[in-house]
Amino acid sequence: MINEDRTNRQNRYCRSDVCGMPGIRRRLRPGSSSNKANTETEAVSTDLGDTKYELKLWDGAGLKTFDDQLIEAFQKKYPNITIKATYDPDNTSQQNGPRIISAADTPDIARITDINSAVRGNHVVNLDAYADAYGWKLPDSQTQVYRVGSDGKIGSGSLYAVPDGVSMTGLYWNKKVAKELGITEAPATVEELEADMKKASDAGKLAMMMPAKEGGTSYIYQALLTNYEGRDTVQDWIIQKDGATFNTDGAVKAAQKIKDWQDAGYFSSDALALDGSTALSRFCNGEALFFPSGSWYSASINDALGDDAGWIAFPGEKADSGSAAANAVTAFGIPANAKNKNAAAAFLDFLQSDEARQIAVDNGYPPVGEGETPSTDNQLLGQVLTAYEGLVKTGNTTDYINNATAGMQASAIIPGFQSLIDGTMTPKAFVESIQAQYEKEVK
Numbered sequence: 001m002i003n004e005d006r007t008n009r010q011n012r013y014c015r016s017d018v019c020g021m022p023g024i025r026r027r028l029r030p031g032s033s034s035n036k037a038n039t040e041t042e043a044v045s046t047d048l049g050d051t052k053y054e055l056k057l058w059d060g061a062g063l064k065t066f067d068d069q070l071i072e073a074f075q076k077k078y079p080n081i082t083i084k085a086t087y088d089p090d091n092t093s094q095q096n097g098p099r100i101i102s103a104a105d106t107p108d109i110a111r112i113t114d115i116n117s118a119v120r121g122n123h124v125v126n127l128d129a130y131a132d133a134y135g136w137k138l139p140d141s142q143t144q145v146y147r148v149g150s151d152g153k154i155g156s157g158s159l160y161a162v163p164d165g166v167s168m169t170g171l172y173w174n175k176k177v178a179k180e181l182g183i184t185e186a187p188a189t190v191e192e193l194e195a196d197m198k199k200a201s202d203a204g205k206l207a208m209m210m211p212a213k214e215g216g217t218s219y220i221y222q223a224l225l226t227n228y229e230g231r232d233t234v235q236d237w238i239i240q241k242d243g244a245t246f247n248t249d250g251a252v253k254a255a256q257k258i259k260d261w262q263d264a265g266y267f268s269s270d271a272l273a274l275d276g277s278t279a280l281s282r283f284c285n286g287e288a289l290f291f292p293s294g295s296w297y298s299a300s301i302n303d304a305l306g307d308d309a310g311w312i313a314f315p316g317e318k319a320d321s322g323s324a325a326a327n328a329v330t331a332f333g334i335p336a337n338a339k340n341k342n343a344a345a346a347f348l349d350f351l352q353s354d355e356a357r358q359i360a361v362d363n364g365y366p367p368v369g370e371g372e373t374p375s376t377d378n379q380l381l382g383q384v385l386t387a388y389e390g391l392v393k394t395g396n397t398t399d400y401i402n403n404a405t406a407g408m409q410a411s412a413i414i415p416g417f418q419s420l421i422d423g424t425m426t427p428k429a430f431v432e433s434i435q436a437q438y439e440k441e442v443k
Contacts, residue, residue, distance in 0.1 A: 042341045044129040046349075050080055053343040056107035057085040058100055059330055060093035066329065066363045070164065073359060074350045081343055083109070098123070106335040108344040112146070112161045118333070119148045119160055125334040127159045130345040136352060137370050141397050142166065145239060146331055155239045162348040163328030164356070165365030168388055168397070169219040169314070170324055172283065172291040172301055176308040177205060181289065186312045188319040190227065193290075197266045200289045207266035209288035211279035215402060215409055217258060217417040219325065220292040222401050223314030224254035226323040235398045240442055246435040255420055255427035262421045272418050295384045299364050302380035311383040313391055326388070326397045329365050361385065401434075405441035412437035 059067050064087050071083045086107070088096050097113025100106065102123045118124040130136070142163055149157030171193075173186055178196070181203055187193035197207035210217060226234050228250030237244040261267065268274060268288075276293070283291040284304035291301075292314070301309050313322030332351065334344045350356055354374070357367035361374040364381060366388040373385050391397050402409045412434050419425035425433065 044133055044345075045342050046133050046346070048078065048080065048343055048346060053081045053340050055081060055083045055109060055340055055343055055347070057083050057109040057332075057347075058107040059085065059087055059111045059332075060090045061087040062090045063087075063330055066165070066359070066365075069359050069363070070351070070356055073355050074347055077350065077355075078343075078346060081346070083347070101333070101335040102337075104337060106337040108334065108338040108340050109332050109347055110335055111330050112333040115146060115148060115154060115160060115331075116152075120152060123336050124160050125336055125338070125341060127162070127334070127345070127348070130348065131159055134345075134349045136162075136349070138162070138352065138368060139370070139392050139395075141326070141392055141395050142328075142368050144235070145327065145399050146333075153239075153241070155236075155241060161328075161331035161333040162351055163331050163368045164351045165329040165360035165363070165367060166295075166326050166388065167329055168295050168324045168326035168366060168384070168391075169222075169293065169400075170295065170384065170387060171220075171312050171314055172293060172297070173310045173312070174283070174286060174289060174305060174308055175310050176305070177286060177289050178310075181205065183289075186310055187315050189315050190224070190317055193315050194261075196289065197261070198264070201265050206268055206288040207290060208261070209274075209279045209283045209291040210267040210271045211274045211276045211293075212267070212271045212417055212421055213273055213275045213414075215414040215417060216276055216279065216293065217421065218400070218402055218413050219294070220314065221254055221258055221417070222325050222398070223292075223316075223323050224257050225251055225401070226314075226396070226398060227316045227321070228253050231323065231396050231398055234401070237438075238399045238401060238404045240404070246438060247431055251431045251434075252427050255430045258417075259420055259423075259427055267421070272421060295366065295381075295388075296364060298378060298381045298384050302378045305380075307379060309380045311380055311387060313387045316396075321396070322387070322391065323396045323398070324388070324391055325400045326366075326391070327399050327403070328368075329360075405438055407441055408434075408437060 067085055071085060075081060075083065093111065094113050097111060098117050101110050101118060102121060112118050112124060143159055144155055146161040147157050147159055148154055181199050183196055183199065187196050200207040229248055237246055280297055280300060282288065284301055313324050316322055332348060334341050338344055352369035354371060357369060357371065358374040360367040361376050366385055367374060373389055376382050402413050416430050416433050420430040
């Protein structure tokens with residue numbers, strides 16, 4: 001049995017309290033009213049001099065190890081700045097986020113759990129002036145869901161948060177199992193993926209380890225959806241762009257493909273009862289050819305399978321058209337009531353440095369920003385980094401469909417995929433159920 005570390009457990013399904021952007025338009029109550037004592041303008045400056053600063057940072061507990069390393073390295077670079085971090089339990093940080101950033105004694109640096117309410121309530125600093133002052137060059141794919149326009153809509157406009165690293169989905173494959181089946185290369189297209197799965201199934205080997213109990217089916221489904229509808233259509237729906245809908249021919253086609261794979265026996269007979277931890281263990285024991293999941297499992301799978309472990313972006317309809325869902329491990333912003341905004345901005349700038357990028361990789365995450373990909377002794381993580389680097393160039397990543405609204409995962413994704421797989425819901429009805437939940441929450 002593979003033992004997941006705490007971060008893996010929390011990140012498994014990219015729950016918004018730990019890995020990146022939450023349901024982007026969640027209408028959470030701001031909590032305590034904002035005290036305006038510290039909101040007066042502080043002239044933007046990158047020169048902090050020798051002034052002593054004591055900053056407060058707030059995040060979810062699952063990221064403590066990662067954050068502590070970032071803080072230690074930052075303090076070495078800025079010996080006049082001390083950061084004291086506090087952490088909420090991961091199952092409450094999402095709920096507490098709006099209250100934390102709107103409080104009178106807010107941290108200087110904080111996880112932004114709800115960009116919509118944060119900007120709407122004037123609880124977070126517009127970072128454009130700091131981006132200009134420091135010359136930040138963050139890829140659009142890493143910042144789109146942290147940008148808000150003057151019309152209050154997410155997806156473009158001013159920047160309000162900076163990621164510290166990236167969690168992404170992809171397709172693990174067991175090279176040893178593949179070799180036994182006469183497969184020498186990872187599939188480059190969906191057609192090749194299906195051919196490989198058929199070959200495995202015909203040989204009596206499980207084609208794909210599918211953890212459907214907790215919504216893991218959404219990863220491979222979202223890749224199919226992106227193939228059929230295009231990246232922008234999927235992302236526009238996630239960020240709740242006017243006119244965006246899930247009820248498309250491509251969404252139905254992707255759902256039909258999942259059902260076809262289930263009917264063909266490509267998933268295990270107990271897929272509906274299979275959670276991520278058990279699926280990980282079985283895959284690491286060599287029980288399947290493929291495993292669609294996230295980069296957060298790279299350490300566990302590399303330890304178990306070594307050089308037999310492989311990773312690719314989800315294949316597309318054509319070669320070199322792979323895709324992935326990806327978002328921030330933590331999106332850090334500066335609350336409007338922060339006492340030391342310039343010093344806090346220096347930390348956000350540090351997140352994009354070569355040193356911070358290396359720390360992200362050392363903790364198992366693709367890095368943010370631009371530059372040469374940091375090195376790693378984890379050969380599987382190296383494959384993840386290479387795949388992500390390619391996706392940044394093509395821009396073919398989206399946020400997670402699970403994050404489109406606050407209740408999407410529990411109320412629609414999990415039950416919907418279970419009903420699709422067991423045949424109690426048609427592909428068309430499945431798609432309509434997702435859109436119905438979306439409209440219920442957005443309205």
